[in-house]
Amino acid sequence: MNWQGVIEQYRRYLPVNEQTKVVTLLEGNTPLIPVPRFVDAIGGRFELYLKLEALNPTGSFKDRGMTLALTAAKTRGAEVVVCASTGNTSASAAAYAARAGLRAAVVLPHGKIALGKLAQALIYGARIVPIDGNFDDALNLVRALGDEPGVEIVNSINPFRIEGQKTAAFEICDALGRAPDFHFIPVGNAGNITAYWKGYKEYHAAGRVGTLPRMFGWQAAGAAPIVENRVIAQPETVATAIRIGNPASWQAAVAARDESGGVIGSVTDGEILHAYQLIAARDGIFVEPASAASLAGVIKAHAAGDLPAGSVLTATLTGHGLKDPDTAISVSDKLRPPVKPTLSAVLEVIRG
Ligand SMILES: *Cc1c(COP(=O)(O)O)cnc(C)c1O
Numbered sequence: 001m002n003w004q005g006v007i008e009q010y011r012r013y014l015p016v017n018e019q020t021k022v023v024t025l026l027e028g029n030t031p032l033i034p035v036p037r038f039v040d041a042i043g044g045r046f047e048l049y050l051k052l053e054a055l056n057p058t059g060s061f062k063d064r065g066m067t068l069a070l071t072a073a074k075t076r077g078a079e080v081v082v083c084a085s086t087g088n089t090s091a092s093a094a095a096y097a098a099r100a101g102l103r104a105a106v107v108l109p110h111g112k113i114a115l116g117k118l119a120q121a122l123i124y125g126a127r128i129v130p131i132d133g134n135f136d137d138a139l140n141l142v143r144a145l146g147d148e149p150g151v152e153i154v155n156s157i158n159p160f161r162i163e164g165q166k167t168a169a170f171e172i173c174d175a176l177g178r179a180p181d182f183h184f185i186p187v188g189n190a191g192n193i194t195a196y197w198k199g200y201k202e203y204h205a206a207g208r209v210g211t212l213p214r215m216f217g218w219q220a221a222g223a224a225p226i227v228e229n230r231v232i233a234q235p236e237t238v239a240t241a242i243r244i245g246n247p248a249s250w251q252a253a254v255a256a257r258d259e260s261g262g263v264i265g266s267v268t269d270g271e272i273l274h275a276y277q278l279i280a281a282r283d284g285i286f287v288e289p290a291s292a293a294s295l296a297g298v299i300k301a302h303a304a305g306d307l308p309a310g311s312v313l314t315a316t317l318t319g320h321g322l323k324d325p326d327t328a329i330s331v332s333d334k335l336r337p338p339v340k341p342t343l344s345a346v347l348e349v350i351r352g
Pocket of ligand 1: 060089187192290
């Protein structure tokens with residue numbers, strides 16, 4: 001049968017019943033792609049598979065959780081869904097709210113949202129409330145809005161979000177026929193690392209896989225509250241999707257790390273942008289900077305000697321590179337001035 005979205009595919013593992021009217025854009029079923037050229041470039045002797053979450057309907061993994069969150073909101077009779085967002089949550093909430101026939105309202109840190117994500121929230125028809133504050137301020141406001149009648153919060157503090165997002169771990173196990181040895185993932189608000197770990201554990205408990213991966217999560221060095229074990233008041237990083245100083249799922253992320261024998265480490269913006277360019281140039285995969293934190297983490301763990309030869313690694317690439325074209329252009333060679341429209345002039349540029 002054709003793919004029906006993550007709720008239909010994994011119904012028995014999710015909080016839905018026969019009567020549930022599912023709100024879906026047929027998210028999920030994203031590719032798990034091997035990247036041998038990237039592994040060669042960094043001198044690795046492991047297998048690395050990337051979960052391309054950019055290929056969800058709004059271009060990020062947020063859609064997996066949003067199908068469940070909007071399904072639940074609709075079932076409960078909500079009128080408005082609200083979220084704070086570094087961008088992708090608002091894009092996804094706005095799309096799924098449109099699909100459900102509900103209003104979406106998004107509270108955003110003014111001037112800190114990648115252009116493509118803002119464009120998405122606007123075109124899907126969300127009510128956008130920019131604030132003079134950062135993501136953490138926005139989330140505090142949204143928590144208060146949740147007490148208003150008819151309002152449903154769809155940030156990852158909404159447990160339905162985590163439930164939906166865990167389906168990515170199921171898909172990875174289904175595609176590999178086993179669990180990976182290591183799973184690499186960026187950590188912002190820490191909902192996704194929480195969701196993956198939950199998914200791997202549930203699949204293991206259900207007998208679908210025989211082992212569990214070690215969870216290797218990565219924060220940006222300027223926004224690394226879990227690594228530094230303190231709230232970061234003014235988080236800063238080029239990876240805007242993980243520019244978070246006080247993660248909502250902090251304790252659950254620490255539990256995922258400790259239960260799995262994993263690591264939550266940090267990578268610098270320089271390391272993130274290096275991985276960002278390398279995966280595009282070596283394997284033709286264009287992700288947004290936050291996604292490249294996974295790969296910067298692979299490079300760092302490999303350099304530290306943590307990845308035995310023959311290991312099977314998976315890494316989540318959380319969102320699409322086209323959402324943040326400014327960063328791609330700023331790290332690339334400048335566009336050249338035009339040349340004469342002659343074969344020799346063009347060849348000179350190509351061969352030069
Ligand atoms: C939301 C998001 C993250 C961070 O995920 P958390 O669940 O907040 O840790 C990373 N990358 C992208 C592209 C995102 O949209």
